[in-house]
Structure formats: C-alpha cells, structure tokens
Amino acid sequence: MEKLIIEGGRPLEGRIRVSGSKNAALPILMASLAVDGPVTYTNVPNLRDINTTLRLLELLGCATTFENGVVTVTPGTLVPEAPYELVKTMRASVLCLGPLLARLCEARVSLPGGCAIGSRPVDLHIKALEKMGATFDLDAGYIYGKCDGLHGAHIQFDFPTVGGTENLLMAAALAEGETVLINAAREPEVVDLANFLIACGAKISGHGTSIITIEGVKRLSGCEYRIMPDRIEAGTYLCAAAITDGEIFLEDCPVFELEAVIAKLREMGVYIEEREGGVLARRNGGGIHGVDVVTLPFPGFPTDMQAQLMALMCLAKGSGMIKETIFENRFMHVQELKRMGASITLDGRSAMVRGVAGLIGAPVMASDLRASASLVLAGLAAEGTTEVQRIYHLDRGYENIEQKLEAVGARIRREQE
Ligand SMILES: CC(=O)N[C@H]1[C@@H](OP(=O)(O)OP(=O)(O)OC[C@H]2O[C@@H](n3ccc(=O)[nH]c3=O)[C@H](O)[C@@H]2O)O[C@H](CO)[C@@H](O)[C@@H]1O
Ligand SMILES: C=C(OP(=O)(O)O)C(=O)O
Secondary structure: OEEEEEOOOOOOOOEEEEEEEEHHHHHHHHHHOOOOOOOEEEEEOOHHHHHHHHHHHHHHHHHEEEEEEEEEEEEOOOOOOOOOHHHHHHHHHHHHHHHHHHHHOEEEEOOOOOEEEEEEHHHHHHHHHHHHHOOEEEEEEEEEEEOOOOOEEEEEOOOHHHHHHHHHHHHHHOOOOOEEEOOOOOOOHHHHHHHHHOOOOOEEEOEEEEEEEEOOOOOOOOOOOEOOOOOHHHHHHHHHHOOOOOOEEEEOOOHHHHHHHHHHHHOOOEEEEEEOOOOEEEOOOOOEEOEEEEEOOOEEOOOOHHHHHHHHOOEEOOOEEEEEEOOOOOOOOOHHHHOOOOOEEEOOOOOEEEEEOHHHHHHOEEEOOHHHHHHHHHHHEOOOOOEEOOOOHHHOOOHHHHHHHHOOOOOOEEOOO
C-alpha cells in the first residue's frame, strides 16, 4: 500500500489544469454498451476507476484502448454478466444494467453493496426498469434482470437519484416509445451523459431539468465525445488555494457546474474570479469565516465537496455547521481531522466545526475518496509532516494529484507504507 507524505505550511501558487470528470466519464464509458459502433472519448482522466471500467467493458465483450486521455471502445459480442470482483471495487459498475437490458434483454450484475460512506441501494433503478417491462430476481448477490424488450414509461423517482437517472437514460434511449423521467437528477454529469447519447443519435430533451423525455430509437451509432471537466477536482483545488493562503489559476474549470461551491467559498472570504480559460482563487485579504452548509442534489452544495470544505472550515474564524443529507456515513474524515488538531463535534448527520488557529501534521488514515482529499488539504495547511495512509481511495478520483500539487509548490511525495 502507498501513502502520501506532505510537508505542510507552504502557500500554493501557480496553474493547475482540471482533468476530465470521473463521475461523468464512468457512466458515459458504460453507455458504450448501448452503442452499436466504435466510440472515441477524449479528456478521459487516468484513474483507477476508469481502468476498472475498461476491464469491465472488456469482460462484457468490448475491445478498449486508453492512451493520453483518449479511450476507444469497440463493442463486440456482448456478454450479460458483471462479476462481483469488479463491481465491489466500483459502485458505478451497476450502470451497465440499463444498457445491457436494452441491448441483450438480460443482465446479471452483482449488487454493489455498501461502502465506507453508507449503503448504496439501487432499488430506485430496479423499480424504474420494472416499469419499462423488466423483471428481476436476486441470485447469490447478483440481480438478474430480463425482459422481452423494454418499453417507454412514465417514471416518478422518489428521490432524484443520479445513478438511477443515468441507468434509465441509457435503457430508455433504446426502448420502444417514449419515457418520461420525473424528479430526475439534474447533476451536470447526467447532462453530459445525455449529451453523449444525443451525439450517438438518441432523442432526449429536458436533461438538466427535473423532467427528462426520451423517445427511444432503434440503434445508437458511434461518435467522438469530450468528457466534461471534473467539478469536484476543481472545487478541491479551489480549497487548496484558500487553505494554504496561496493563489491558484485553474485551467478548464467549470463555473456554472460549481456555482454552489463557489458561492460558499466566497461567503467564507475566498476571492474567486472567472477569467478567460479558467478561474483564479485566493484569499480575500483576510482570513476564512465559518459558514453553514447543507449537502443537497444539484444545484445544491454537492456531497462530494463536503469533506474538502470541512478541512477548510477547520481553519476558519468562528464556527459553522455542516449537514450531510445524501449519505448517512460521510463523516469518516472527522476523527482524522481531529487528530490534526481540528475542533469538530458530530451529532448524527451534522458536524459543528469550530475554527482553530492552526493544524498540526500527523499520520492519518484515508477511509474514502473525498475524505482522503480533505486530509490532503489539511496536510497542505498543517505545520509539520502529515502522512496520509491508504491513498488507493484517492487514486480512484484524482489524476496525478501529487504532480499537480508539486507543480504549484507543495512538498508532497508518495511512498510505500
Ligand atoms: C444526489 C447525489 O448527490 N448523488 C451523488 C451520489 O450519486 P449515486 O448515483 O451514487 O447516488 P444516488 O444519487 O443514486 O443516491 C443518492 C441518495 O439516494 C439513495 N438511493 C439511491 C438509489 C436508490 O436506488 N435508492 C436510494 O435509496 C442513496 O442511498 C442516497 O442517499 O454519489 C455520487 C458519488 O459520491 C455523487 O457524485 C452524486 O452526486
Ligand atoms: C463517492 C464517490 O464516488 P463513487 O460513487 O464512485 O463511490 C465520489 O466521487 O465522491
């Protein structure tokens, strides 16, 4: 196992290019299964989850290549089974359910199970696919779905599930007739998937709103598609500029997609300026102020930025309350931040963060992807040395993180534990 060693207390200054989005790339790569022809994707981040997805696509019958941010996927004879060994390492694997059912009328996909941040149920995906004519059995930890062809349906989601909306978009793109998704997720990554499907010939409207209409087509054909930039990676580096009292220009930084994060950072006293080709972030002269934050579906504040914002808030003047409403256990970073001197009190789904004057480097354990990012941020600001252990979580979601941080002045290196 590898760990990151960070010598903190240095302001970061310079430019960082935002990579392609993991949470957009995973469903869009999976959508290759719905496409009848070769697809070329650009701006694909080199991440562990992307490589897992390519392995899964190969097991499912596609040929893939990946070089310099460009992925090609050429579908062959598809196989309907996604095995536990791959699904357990990556929740996004369940997104092959929709396209496989649409193409093969059957799919056997391991149930994703929970993960450190909470249970990751897929009942809303299943319920919606049943409305389109699929039936499901549970067999040895696998969901086995079959149908005699999917038909359009009006689907009312109980919650605007991101993964559920994505699975249904892929299934409905090839179903017979019209599907309407009501209370659909509005996340930018859902919009990117819809735009990809449209580029392949799908008929979709309303994506980006809570009502999406899909008119099924007979086949989707290959195209070339650029994955959107990663709003969560970008938000993490905005926090890095603020927490180290530095100045970072983020190239290819999405702005509309990051509005809730940018608004919170400005409220905390971070200066953020949109410029041609990117976004500049630095402190606004003074310190950082504590603010209250509630995680919500888009366009609310994203759960994927909660841990990073908490790291920044640890050093604020005053206190702030962070409420996590999406995942029941997404506060694993709290105990580790406390080991570095943070003052945080947990009460169920809320965390009261009282700002302290400084953090102190310590060995800390990463428990999940964004918790890892928050510990890296804390380490960059802390006095002394921080060792972030179990960084394989970080490698699921941050491309070249230590190279990017080193290039703006961080002292950070990777070592074997
Ligand atoms: C709304 C939201 O912020 N979704 C996030 C979620 O997407 P992801 O697709 O993983 O999760 P969903 O959006 O589907 O789930 C959000 C909530 O709905 C519940 N649920 C979901 C599906 C289901 O069938 N049954 C059910 O009860 C989940 O337990 C969770 O509380 O994690 C991703 C990785 O962190 C983020 O990028 C997404 O932004
Ligand atoms: C938790 C995350 O991802 P995943 O859904 O792949 O676990 C994330 O991107 O923060």
